[in-house]
Amino acid sequence: MGGPDVQEVPSSPAGSAPSLAVTPPTSQGQTTSQLPKWWARPKDRLAQFIKYCRTYDLFGQLSKVEDGRERPQIPTADVVLGLFFTAVLRLPSLNALEGELKKAGFQRLLGLPVQLNEKAFSADTVARVLDSLNLDQLREILHDVVHRAERNKAFRDGPTGAQRPVALDGWQPFGSYHRHCKDCLQRKVKFKNPDREVIQYYHTFVVPLLLAGDAELVLDVEPLRTADLRRQDGETADTHDGEQTAAMRLVDRLQAEFGSLIDLTVLDALYPNGPMMTRVTERGYGAIMTLKKETDEPLKDALLLMAGRPPDLVWDDAIKKEHIVAWDVDDIETLDTFQGKVRVLRAEISSLSKPMQPTRTWCTGVIGELARHLHPRIVHDLHRRRWHIENTAFNQWTQHWHLGHVYRHSPNAVIAVMLLWCLAFNMMQLFTYRRLRRPRVPKDPCDTIKDLVTLMKDAVAALKAPMPWRLLRDT
Ligand SMILES: [Zn+2]
Numbered sequence: 182m183g184g185p186d187v188q189e190v191p192s193s194p195a196g197s198a199p200s201l202a203v204t205p206p207t208s209q210g211q212t213t214s215q216l217p218k219w220w221a222r223p224k225d226r227l228a229q230f231i232k233y234c235r236t237y238d239l240f241g242q243l244s245k246v247e248d249g250r251e252r253p254q255i256p257t258a259d260v261v262l263g264l265f266f267t268a269v270l271r272l273p274s275l276n277a278l279e280g281e282l283k284k285a286g287f288q289r290l291l292g293l294p295v296q297l298n299e300k301a302f303s304a305d306t307v308a309r310v311l312d313s314l315n316l317d318q319l320r321e322i323l324h325d326v327v328h329r330a331e332r333n334k335a336f337r338d339g340p341t342g343a344q345r346p347v348a349l350d351g352w353q354p355f356g357s358y359h360r361h362c363k364d365c366l367q368r369k370v371k372f373k374n375p376d377r378e379v380i381q382y383y384h385t386f387v388v389p390l391l392l393a394g395d396a397e398l399v400l401d402v403e404p405l406r407t408a409d410l411r412r413q414d415g416e417t418a419d420t421h422d423g424e425q426t427a428a429m430r431l432v433d434r435l436q437a438e439f440g441s442l443i444d445l446t447v448l449d450a451l452y453p454n455g456p457m458m459t460r461v462t463e464r465g466y467g468a469i470m471t472l473k474k475e476t477d478e479p480l481k482d483a484l485l486l487m488a489g490r491p492p493d494l495v496w497d498d499a500i501k502k503e504h505i506v507a508w509d510v511d512d513i514e515t516l517d518t519f520q521g522k523v524r525v526l527r528a529e530i531s532s533l534s535k536p537m538q539p540t541r542t543w544c545t546g547v548i549g550e551l552a553r554h555l556h557p558r559i560v561h562d563l564h565r566r567r568w569h570i571e572n573t574a575f576n577q578w579t580q581h582w583h584l585g586h587v588y589r590h591s592p593n594a595v596i597a598v599m600l601l602w603c604l605a606f607n608m609m610q611l612f613t614y615r616r617l618r619r620p621r622v623p624k625d626p627c628d629t630i631k632d633l634v635t636l637m638k639d640a641v642a643a644l645k646a647p648m649p650w651r652l653l654r655d656t
C-alpha cells in the first residue's frame with residue numbers, strides 16, 4: 182500500500198491546541214468543526230492517539246480489510262475497529278469486548294449510536310470475522326506502518342546509530358492439552374504420577390523486532406506450519422516446520438518487503454549454523470549471534486586462537502556500571518556448511534557496583550561484511566539488545582496484552598489476532614516514544630504504556646458523542 186509521506190506531529194506544548202484541530206476542509210467538504218469538543222483538548226490521550234494513527238492512514242486502511250462472511254449483518258470495518266481497540270485498551274477476551282460493546286463509551290468509540298445494555302454486536306460475530314479476515318491485507322498494513330515510520334525518520338536517531346538490527350526469535354503464545362484446530366502443532370509431553378504421555382497443541386511464530394529506533398516495531402510474524410500445510414505448499418514433509426525453517430522463510434520475506442531498511446539480524450543460540458548463516462548473508466544481511474557451545478565451530482576455533490592472548494579491548498560502561506574485557510578474532514573459516522568468514526567476540530563482564538558478583542561471559546558470532554567491521558563495543562551492545570525482543574515484546578504481550586489468552590482458536594483467527602495486536606503494539610510504541618517523546622529509560626516502558634492505556638480507557642468511558650469515523654478515515 183502506498184500513500185503520501187506523513188510528518189511526525191510534534192508534541193504540543195501544554196495548553197496549546199493540537200495541530201489537527203485546525204485541519205482544512207476535507208474532500209467531502211466537511212470540516213473538523215464537526216468533531217467533538219474533546220478532540221481539541223491538548224492532553225486528551227485518546228484524541229492524541231487517534232490523531233496520530235490517522236497520520237499513518239491507519240483507520241482508512243483498516244476500514245478496507247475484508248472477511249469471508251456471506252451476507253454479513255455487521256460491517257467488517259466496525260468489527261476490525263473494535264478488535265484494534267480491544268488490543269489497544271488491552272481487553273483480555275472477546276467476552277470482555279462483548280461487555281464493552283454494551284456500554285455507551287465503547288459504542289461511541291466505534292462511531293455507533295448508543296443502545297444501552299444492548300451489545301452493538303456479539304462475540305460470536307467477532308469470532309466469525311476473525312475466522313475469515315484477510316491476512317494479506319492485515320500484513321500489508323503492518324508493513325505500511327513500518328515504511329511510513331521509516332519515511333518519518335523514526336529509525337535514524339535511535340540508540341543503535343547507523344545500524345538497523347532486527348532481532349528474530351520464536352514465540353509460542355499459548356498451548357493446550359484439550360482445545361485444538363487443524364493448524365495446531367503437536368508435541369508429546371511426559372507427566373509423572375501417574376506416568377503418562379499427553380499431546381500438547383500449540384502455535385508458534387517467528388517474530389522479527391526492529392531495534393533501530395526509540396520505538397521498537399514488529400515487522401511481520403511467520404507461523405510454523407504443520408506437516409499437512411507443508412505438503413499443501415508442495416514440500417515432502419512428515420514433520421511440522423522447525424523454528425529455523427520458518428525463520429529462513431521470514432528472512433526471505435523481510436528482504437523482499439524491506440530490503441536495505443534492515444542491515445543486520447540479531448539471533449539467539451539456535452541459529453549459528455551453516456544453512457541459516459548462508460541464507461542471511463545471501464539475502465544481503467549480516468548477523469550477530471549468540472554462541473554457546475564451546476565444542477562447536479566457530480566458537481571452538483575462536484577460543485583456541487584467544488587462549489593465552491591479552492585482551493584486545495578493555496572498557497567501562499558508565500551507564501550499566503560494568504567493566505568489560507574483550508577478545509576479538511576474525512576470518513574464521515572452519516564451518517563446512519558456511520562459505521563466509523566469521524568473527525567471534527568474547528566479552529567478560531564484571532559489575533563495578535557489585536564486585537562480588539561472578540563474571541559473566543558473552544560470546545558473539547558475527548557474519549556479513551558490514552557487521553564484521555563494526556567496533557567491538559557496538560557488536561557487544563547490539564548483541565545484548567537481543568533481550569529487547571523478550572522484554573519489549575514477548576513478556577509484555579503475555580503480561581499486559583493478553584496474547585497468552587486464546588481470543589479465538591481457529592487457523593485464521595490465531596494469525597489475524599497476532600497481526601492486529603502487533604499493529605496495535607507498533608502504534609503504541611510509535612505514539613509513546615515518537616509522538617509523546619517518552620524516554621525508554623530509566624522509566625519502565627511497561628508502566629508508561631500502562632498509564633497511557635488507563636487514561637485512554639477513562640476517555641472512552643467519558644465520550645459524549647459517536648466518533649465521526651467517516652471523517653476520520655479520510656486523510
Ligand atoms: Zn490451533
